[in-house]
Amino acid sequence: MCRSENYVPSLTENFKEAVSDPYFVDKTIFLKEYMDRGFRHPATLITRPRGFGKTLTLSMVKTFFEKTEEDTSVYFKDLAIWNCGEKYTSEQGKYPVVYVDLTDLACETYEEMWEGFTEKMSAEFLRHTELSVEGAIDEDWLRDYEEVVEKKAEFPQESVELLTRLLCVRYKVRSIILVDGFEVPLLAGLKHGYYKKAYEFFRHVYSSSMKGNEFSKTGLILGEFYTVLADDFSGFNNVSVDTLASRDYADGFGFTEDDVRGLLKRHGAGDKFDEVKNWYGGYFTENRDDKFVELFNPDSVIRYLKNGCRAECYRDEFYESEALDRVFRDGVHGKYVLDSLLKEGSDWATIRDSSRFGDFKESYIPYVQLLFMSGYLTRVESPAFDVHYFEIKIPNAEIREIFDRKAKTYHYYA
Numbered sequence: 001m002c003r004s005e006n007y008v009p010s011l012t013e014n015f016k017e018a019v020s021d022p023y024f025v026d027k028t029i030f031l032k033e034y035m036d037r038g039f040r041h042p043a044t045l046i047t048r049p050r051g052f053g054k055t056l057t058l059s060m061v062k063t064f065f066e067k068t069e070e071d072t073s074v075y076f077k078d079l080a081i082w083n084c085g086e087k088y089t090s091e092q093g094k095y096p097v098v099y100v101d102l103t104d105l106a107c108e109t110y111e112e113m114w115e116g117f118t119e120k121m122s123a124e125f126l127r128h129t130e131l132s133v134e135g136a137i138d139e140d141w142l143r144d145y146e147e148v149v150e151k152k153a154e155f156p157q158e159s160v161e162l163l164t165r166l167l168c169v170r171y172k173v174r175s176i177i178l179v180d181g182f183e184v185p186l187l188a189g190l191k192h193g194y195y196k197k198a199y200e201f202f203r204h205v206y207s208s209s210m211k212g213n214e215f216s217k218t219g220l221i222l223g224e225f226y227t228v229l230a231d232d233f234s235g236f237n238n239v240s241v242d243t244l245a246s247r248d249y250a251d252g253f254g255f256t257e258d259d260v261r262g263l264l265k266r267h268g269a270g271d272k273f274d275e276v277k278n279w280y281g282g283y284f285t286e287n288r289d290d291k292f293v294e295l296f297n298p299d300s301v302i303r304y305l306k307n308g309c310r311a312e313c314y315r316d317e318f319y320e321s322e323a324l325d326r327v328f329r330d331g332v333h334g335k336y337v338l339d340s341l342l343k344e345g346s347d348w349a350t351i352r353d354s355s356r357f358g359d360f361k362e363s364y365i366p367y368v369q370l371l372f373m374s375g376y377l378t379r380v381e382s383p384a385f386d387v388h389y390f391e392i393k394i395p396n397a398e399i400r401e402i403f404d405r406k407a408k409t410y411h412y413y414a
Contacts, residue, residue: 015059019075022266023302025259028081030057030252031064032088034220037248041240043210043219045182048244048253049283049375051299051315054222055103057253058178061220065176066097095217096167096175098160098209099124103181110194113185114201118151121159125149131166141166157204164215174217177209182223211238225373243373245351245388250287254295257281263301269309276301279311282395283378297375300398313401324376324402327367328410337367338412341377342403346393351379368392375399 012018038044048054063072064081073092076082082089101120107113125148131137132145144162147153164175189198210219221239242248255263260281264270276296283295303314327334340347349368371377378395394400406412 013055013059015056015063016072016075018056018059019079023263023305025255025263025298026079027053027057027252028060028064028076028079029084030249031061031081032084033249033252034061035088035091038220038240039218041218041238042213042216043177043206043221043239044242045221045223045239046242046249046253047223047225047373049297049373050224051297051375052253052295053298054253055180058099058180058220058222061176062097062099062178064092065095067093067095067171067173095173096128096164096171098163098167098175098177099127100160100177100179101181102179102184105181105185106188107185108188108192110189110197110201113188113194113198114156117185117201118153118156121153121156121163122149122151125159125163128163128167131170136170137166141169155204157201158208160205160209161213161215164209164213168215174215176217177219179219179221180223182221183225184223206239224375225370244283244285245372245379245390247286247288250285250293251295254283255298255301256296257294260296260301263305267305267309269305272309275309275311276304277396279397280304283375284380292381297398311397313398313405315398315402324371324374324406327371328406328412330367334367337371338407341392341394342407342412346380346391348389348391350388351390351392352388376402 012021018024034044046054063075066072071093073089076089076092102117105113105116105120107116125131125145132142137145144153145166148156148159148162153159160177164177167173167175185198186195186202189195206219206221210216225243257277260276261270261273264272264276277294280300281294281296283297284292285295287293297315300314304311307314327337337347347368350365351369351372368377372379372392376394376399377392380391380393394403
């Protein structure tokens with residue numbers, strides 16, 4: 001049974017705070033994997049469902065790589081990455097970092113999105129106050145810096161590339177670019193009718209900063225799902241994409257079985273594993289050793305512990321994305337998906353790395369892909385003849401409850 005105690009596990013997304021939390025799970029081996037793979041590409045885009053620790057991971061990456069006056073190695077010396085050898089530890093604290101947070105850029109109008117992005121870049125430029133010190137950069141560069149800070153830049157889409165340029169001039173080292181919430185402004189654009197403008201805007205952002213940018217070492221972009229950059233965003237077709245249908249970073253996000261068993265034991269709830277597995281596990285991916293890895297939703301597991309080991313749905317309305325509403329709203333193809341999952345229990349479908357928003361009226365496959373990327377479905381296996389063809393199903397009791405609740409809202413069972 002759960003231990004009765006006053007301690008409340010935190011849900012912080014700040015790595016420096018999380019690392020001292022008794023419920024912290026060491027995922028720093030992701031840093032080694034990223035250096036081995038991600039450093040070979042101009043940009044890596046990784047998608048995982050909400051609650052799988054994407055923002056905390058980016059905070060970890062930022063803390064590890066960023067060149068600062070603070071000795072940030074202290075946060076890592078007792079963790080797995082520090083046992084990986086000098087090849088990896090020598091990269092710690094070595095690079096300027098540009099951090100772009102899009103997680104709250106779900107605006108109702110394109111103008112609000114433009115203004116919000118401009119404000120975010122102003123704040124990021126101000127975070128690098130060393131650039132404004134007299135003599136750090138020449139006067140022409142300083143004027144460009146001040147235009148972004150004062151939110152007067154004519155083309156804010158180019159501000160990410162500009163900041164990497166200025167930081168390279170200052171430090172003689174190329175920057176690492178981090179982006180959180182990749183899909184948020186695009187999905188808001190789809191919902192509110194300015195999707196084409198939004199994707200043109202961000203095509204400019206990504207192509208200028210991560211394709212052929214000599215001042216950027218690499219970029220890491222995290223989001224819930226991939227909305228087709230390679231084809232639609234022709235200026236950004238060099239991205240390496242990793243999803244739950246891929247084989248890299250298999251256990252870099254989400255809790256593994258060992259992670260969960262360790263957490264439950266520390267919390268005096270070792271006998272609760274089967275319940276946690278039934279409610280919050282069931283997400284499967286495959287690693288490079290051809291082994292299936294079961295993942296658990298970290299956010300829900302921690303909330304379960306925080307709530308005295310009470311099994312219930314912790315993915316509240318905040319987590320119910322446009323993906324699920326779209327399936328219930330949109331006609332015959334959405335109904336086919338629901339019939340397969342809610343009545344038959346599973347289905348077989350082709351799962352690719354990306355979803356095309358324009359294809360929803362043509363096939364049920366985009367619905368399945370969107371639900372899969374958003375964590376409402378999981379894969380089971382794929383036949384030998386097609387590595388993209390999976391049996392898919394609802395992963396656990398938590399997601400089943402969300403489906404049932406949404407079905408009642410839309411009178412699906414009527």
